Amino acid sequence: MPGLAPGMAEARAMAASKWTAQQIPSQAGKTALVTGANSGIGYQAALELARHGAHVLLGCRNAAKGKAALDRLQREAPGASAELVELDMASLASIRAFAAAFAARNIPLDLLINNAGVMALPHRELTADGFERQFGTNHLGHFALTGLLLPQLLAAPAPRVITVASIAHRNGKIDFDNLQSERSYKPWDAYGESKLANILFAKELDRRARAAHSKLISIPVHPGVSTTNIFANGPGDKSVKAIAVKLLAPVFMQADDAGALPTLYAATSPEAKGGEYIGPDGFMEMKGSPKVVQPRPNALDQAVAQRLWTVSEELTGVSYPALN
Ligand SMILES: NC(=O)c1ccc[n+]([C@@H]2O[C@H](COP(=O)([O-])OP(=O)(O)OC[C@H]3O[C@@H](n4cnc5c(N)ncnc54)[C@H](OP(=O)(O)O)[C@@H]3O)[C@@H](O)[C@H]2O)c1
Numbered sequence: 001m002p003g004l005a006p007g008m009a010e011a012r013a014m015a016a017s018k019w020t021a022q023q024i025p026s027q028a029g030k031t032a033l034v035t036g037a038n039s040g041i042g043y044q045a046a047l048e049l050a051r052h053g054a055h056v057l058l059g060c061r062n063a064a065k066g067k068a069a070l071d072r073l074q075r076e077a078p079g080a081s082a083e084l085v086e087l088d089m090a091s092l093a094s095i096r097a098f099a100a101a102f103a104a105r106n107i108p109l110d111l112l113i114n115n116a117g118v119m120a121l122p123h124r125e126l127t128a129d130g131f132e133r134q135f136g137t138n139h140l141g142h143f144a145l146t147g148l149l150l151p152q153l154l155a156a157p158a159p160r161v162i163t164v165a166s167i168a169h170r171n172g173k174i175d176f177d178n179l180q181s182e183r184s185y186k187p188w189d190a191y192g193e194s195k196l197a198n199i200l201f202a203k204e205l206d207r208r209a210r211a212a213h214s215k216l217i218s219i220p221v222h223p224g225v226s227t228t229n230i231f232a233n234g235p236g237d238k239s240v241k242a243i244a245v246k247l248l249a250p251v252f253m254q255a256d257d258a259g260a261l262p263t264l265y266a267a268t269s270p271e272a273k274g275g276e277y278i279g280p281d282g283f284m285e286m287k288g289s290p291k292v293v294q295p296r297p298n299a300l301d302q303a304v305a306q307r308l309w310t311v312s313e314e315l316t317g318v319s320y321p322a323l324n
Helices: 008-017 040-051 063-076 092-105 133-154 167-171 187-211 240-252 261-268 302-316
Strands: 031-035 055-060 081-086 111-114 160-164 217-221 277-280 290-293
Touching: 031 040, 031 133, 040 055, 040 063, 040 081, 040 111, 040 261, 055 063, 063 081, 081 092, 092 133, 111 133, 111 261, 133 160, 133 187, 133 302, 160 187, 160 261, 167 187, 187 217, 187 302, 217 261, 261 277, 261 290
Parallel strands: 031 055, 031 111, 055 081, 111 160, 160 217, 217 277
Antiparallel strands: 277 290
């Protein structure tokens, strides 16, 4: 770049190569489902997918919050195609009912965004099926949903499954003897385990799709640290982490629309590849633009991934015959 000091040209080129939502190719003709779409990262992902032409199903557990999100989306992206669907990721009955209703529509599902999540609930809670709520919602619910929607995904020309994990997977451990914190419950350990399970699942799904010569790709992502409701809804406003988050937010955190970029990149970029892990490129992956990042070795253990898959099939009663 003539006229620019050395270093500045490089900085400009780097900035130009940063991926933004403006680079999302047309999603016209595609159908996308986003779980937990009424707030935070899920809402922002749904908004951009709809803005770029996809028909987006907002999967929400609370009808009033879902309606408010749909109204907001239609205000922010006038003319976009979106609808609200009832989907409680903490209830296998709700997941089965949604999957059956979607199958009856006889349309392919191009994009499944496994996003809904709860974090560090102070006390051990159970889902409708008696699963520990974080493991049940964040992992088992999405394992069941993806498996039940597999026929509709495989009917799409280039299906993608995106699963939203977290930096918190780094401290996670899949303890098959205390998988649902039956023996002891620590809020952040249960969250870390569920987010580690997200990556193990997403990578195992991609391996199985490759082995079956399927066109489906599966990509785990993480949003860095993003200012959403998840902190107040989980650990609570007065927890040490929530207070730290408020103090550190301006420096280390990003808004929910930036937090949605790894999801959107993985869902739409022609460059994104199955099995890659996508997260922000900034300091300690806390914020920034999407890039391929490396999970910790605990997320790459294929023996654990396969055992988790089998246990998840047993617990949910959902299997993936097309990928076995
Ligand atoms: N924010 C971060 O810094 C961060 C970092 C790493 C990973 N993540 C991950 O990002 C994802 C989205 O979280 P967020 O940060 O955007 O938080 P958020 O604003 O609280 O959004 C979470 C969404 O999940 C929904 N949800 C929770 N339980 C559900 C259930 N049983 N059925 C259906 N929907 C349910 C929530 O619905 P309600 O409004 O009804 O509760 C909400 O729509 C989560 O998987 C989270 O683990 C976030």
